[in-house]
Amino acid sequence: MNYNIAVLDGDGIGPEICAGAIKVLNKVGEKFGHNFAFEHLDIGGCSIDKHGTPLTDYTVQRCLASDSVLLGAVGGYKWDNMPGDTRPEKGLLKIRKAMGLYSNIRPAKLWKSLANASPLKYDLVKNGIEIIIVRELIGGIYFGERDKGVDENGVEYAWDTEKYSVPEIERITKIACEMAQKRSKRLVSVDKANVLESSRLWRKTVHEYAAKNFPEIEVVDVLVDNMAMQIVKNPAQFDVVVTSNIFGDILSDEAAQVTGSIGMLASSSLGDSKCGLYEPIHGSAPDIAGKNIANPIATILAAAMMLRDSFDLNEEYNAIESAIQKVLDKNYRTGDIAEDGAIIVGCNEMAELIAAEI
Numbered sequence: 001m002n003y004n005i006a007v008l009d010g011d012g013i014g015p016e017i018c019a020g021a022i023k024v025l026n027k028v029g030e031k032f033g034h035n036f037a038f039e040h041l042d043i044g045g046c047s048i049d050k051h052g053t054p055l056t057d058y059t060v061q062r063c064l065a066s067d068s069v070l071l072g073a074v075g076g077y078k079w080d081n082m083p084g085d086t087r088p089e090k091g092l093l094k095i096r097k098a099m100g101l102y103s104n105i106r107p108a109k110l111w112k113s114l115a116n117a118s119p120l121k122y123d124l125v126k127n128g129i130e131i132i133i134v135r136e137l138i139g140g141i142y143f144g145e146r147d148k149g150v151d152e153n154g155v156e157y158a159w160d161t162e163k164y165s166v167p168e169i170e171r172i173t174k175i176a177c178e179m180a181q182k183r184s185k186r187l188v189s190v191d192k193a194n195v196l197e198s199s200r201l202w203r204k205t206v207h208e209y210a211a212k213n214f215p216e217i218e219v220v221d222v223l224v225d226n227m228a229m230q231i232v233k234n235p236a237q238f239d240v241v242v243t244s245n246i247f248g249d250i251l252s253d254e255a256a257q258v259t260g261s262i263g264m265l266a267s268s269s270l271g272d273s274k275c276g277l278y279e280p281i282h283g284s285a286p287d288i289a290g291k292n293i294a295n296p297i298a299t300i301l302a303a304a305m306m307l308r309d310s311f312d313l314n315e316e317y318n319a320i321e322s323a324i325q326k327v328l329d330k331n332y333r334t335g336d337i338a339e340d341g342a343i344i345v346g347c348n349e350m351a352e353l354i355a356a357e358i
């Protein structure tokens, strides 16, 4: 099969880590008989320098015409003091909107061989963990009505609104159920239904939609305060988790911290079409850019997620995951995840080692 992939390298370590992911994808193509064609496009600071804007219409058009999009990271010291609308990060918000991406999937995976990197007790994480948080991305309180003012007694006030409709909840539930179906067939739905009306609609809709369309999936409800505790108490109990925009924002950062290494975590954003946006969760790391010391694994995992979730290439996804496992088992590490006795390698070498294990 032929696949056209738009590559938004971005700034800082973006080009290095994307090159690593491309190296691995090319090896997958060779081994499994696929042809991946890559089109490099500008986003973020480098786009500001060349075109005066963090995202051009041309980049948007080419991304929409591609089969899927791989993104490195944007931003850096040079553009830190630019006004809000012209900052590199604005390019990210615009591309997500232009592609109609309403879900964000963030797997917080702790590899067995990196269990020592977790801030949690070894016993809790010694077998590794993988919590896949499916977060609603363009609704809820971050996008609801808001206002501020001063009342008749001169007291300042402000308010925001959490509002969800049944179709908004159904479409994110569909994405979460599809993910759960490929895995444990267990789905945890997180809400605050003991207090919030919007959460009661969330809970009812998730159950009704899943029971009707994915009867084999078991749905369990967890209140958000309990979820925050359970992630640090027993993270290994979770597999796929679906939740609202604000709860997902907070819980996905908490779960990422439990894994202890941002250089290993990927994320995807999906909408109604198969064309998604795949990226590492970390930023452009300007402090280490151009030194060949960045960890490319998060971006390689993002590329693997693209194969599985946009192209339905499960075997190829598994091949990349097990290649990473083998390289870690052989004790190769980039500096950010190095432990005593590790063999330290650079960004290029790490990608080459992983490609060689495919």
Ligand code: NAD
Binding pocket: 013, 017, 072, 073, 074, 075, 076, 077, 089, 092, 262, 263, 279, 281, 282, 283, 284, 285, 286, 287, 288, 293, 294, 295, 296, 298, 336
């Ligand atoms: P960051 O994630 O870039 O870096 C935080 C720390 O982690 C740094 O010490 C960095 O060297 C290290 N690090 C990050 N990724 C690494 C990797 N793959 N390998 C090894 N070490 C790694 O966050 P920051 O320093 O707060 O932000 C830097 C720039 O990135 C800012 O301009 C910020 O706005 C931008 N940013 C972009 C995105 C994105 O593109 N999605 C996300 C977050 C931050």
